[in-house]
Amino acid sequence: MAELIPPSTRLPPELDLVRQSVFRLVRDEILPAIGRLEREGTFPRALIARMGAAGCFGATFPEAVGGSDLGFAAVAVIAEEISRTRPDFGYCMNLQAMTCPFTILNWGTADQIARFVPDLIAGRKIGMFGLTEPGGGSDPAGAMRSTARRDGDSYRLNGSKQWITFAHEADTGVLFARTDAAAGARGITAFIIQPKESPGYHARPIAMRNLSPILASCTVSLDDFVVPDANRLGAEGEGFRIALNALEFGRLTVASRQVGLAQACLEHGIAYAREREVGGRPIGRYQLVQGLIADLAVEVHAARLLVAELAATMDAGEPANRIASHAKYFASRTAKNAASAAREIFAGYALADEYPISFLAGFIDMLAVGEGTANVQRVLIAEDALGFKDANRASLPARKFRNGAA
Template identity: 65%
Template structure:
């Protein structure tokens, strides 16, 4: 067992950090001020290869693997948390789902532009009444009409949907069949009429890289853009969420590290009673709590990528990692609020922003309580977390 991070992955993480510091952080305030989607920055990330680690070279990827995806997502979220969503939409839940489940023609048509940042992706599963069972409560329908499907309904909390060129969207082709009546589609919002996206106002989060409510009114999808077979959508969606937990776990670790870094810096600078507050034992105790938790959460998050790189099913470790990363990020944010005191509320410090993104990610790719159920049922022998095989085309598992 070797816990040493390979030199090439260490160098990758350092290059991502430099990119964030030189390209994203200086440019982002202008996009936020105008509330404009930052197409040029997404394109630069694509040019830098950040979205292509889990794709073969013939599609424009680097085939660096899933540990690389984890490292990239962590570093981006540590320094530029709003761009963590790009790792899901441009690298995992949208393009990897198309590559993993689509035909060779679909992969060639859609994946290269997504991972290059030339086109914007989205993944549309959640609905307003879905809660933690979005598939069971799904109302969006897809009706076959000759050479197209007509989609009607709405989706909610869909990241990048106001700017998306390509997306994976789930709808019911057989409303009477429950989960077995769900089908996945590759949608092109800018190519056809019948699609609108209304941004959701969320305090503390980006006004450039947003989540929206999507409305579909007889929105057409060509039959050749169906992803997989009719009725296969639920399995495709659950598999996509597995890959989403890889990036979300890493993003939570990055946010936790950002909160810890800010706390350490502030504790060393802030002087109370004639000495830095870093010298007070209660501050030291809280820093110790967060330091150990972040280290452990990082190991668990990296293990998801390691498992995927071996072509193995990662459901068990992904659920545990997402759960623990959520706990760790919340702890680190709490520590930051305690260390900063009233200064945590000031916009000049990063605590409010970090906390807002942590709060958002605790729900993404399965809430904390959903992970608890998965973990508990698996541990108690009620339901094997690994009961469903995991499709992993990059590693030859189909």
């Protein structure tokens, strides 16, 4: 694996050191081990713990819970670099760093934060985020059929979830269910679940060609699964607000991961265009191939700058939902264009396992839907631009910026 410094954005020295350390971790520890783990079908717990110990997940967490407090700009750099070099491990940036533990940090009680956050960001425990249901991910409140019924000092959860990443291995998750069938989006409640602690939880990985066989997404069924009262996250009925807030922060990691994937397509495309000779010249000498590379180089640069602006907005504690949609939508489009350009440059060899193009394209397709599809982002962006709905109306910064409380 060649280290190719992303050419289009200069990082401040401290963030470039972070990026380099992620690069070395992937090169020296993940890549040598992953083939064997995939052949054995073993979930890479030890590697995720190594990532946690190396600080990959703690950048937006205070030192008191084991974080580094480097901020959202560092999260963006780490997520981009992991995704550029080993995109399947990019999932961890959501589940070990953002949508699961950061949601607990933002909404949990002091006791919940102390019980769950340090182990998640250290990679000692595996996280998950259970929002989507079989009835459709684009309208999670409308589609939500899972219920949580009070039973003494606990809740009993029933229903099913779809596409829940790491659900087959998770120790701790944030999961949403209905506590009031008649209250629409206001009838949803968030819970911190511990799948291994009580019966009634079943997760089955969904087979997906081109994605990781071990870092899987699952169908989950809940059959009188018990969650103690002490693990309710926020108030009853507050769950959908919590979910939207979690997705806002999740869009930072997803957009950064898309930039990393687009950067990888660009780098592989450039290397191949320089070495592959057709008609006596490297194909990179042909202007139509140059056009693909030129467009991509500019788009990747622009997408990274939008993500950097999103991170800066979050680091300033300002409402970030608008810029999150812009960054996620543009990064997603850029990554799709990158996959298409790489496929064109590699032609038949894009399909060969010898090159990573199909692997990268699989993750690009996957991330195009995560944290809101392109259509959903476009609707949000257009309604905001038209003045119908302010995209930042419900945006809520990280807890440490709210009321000055950490």
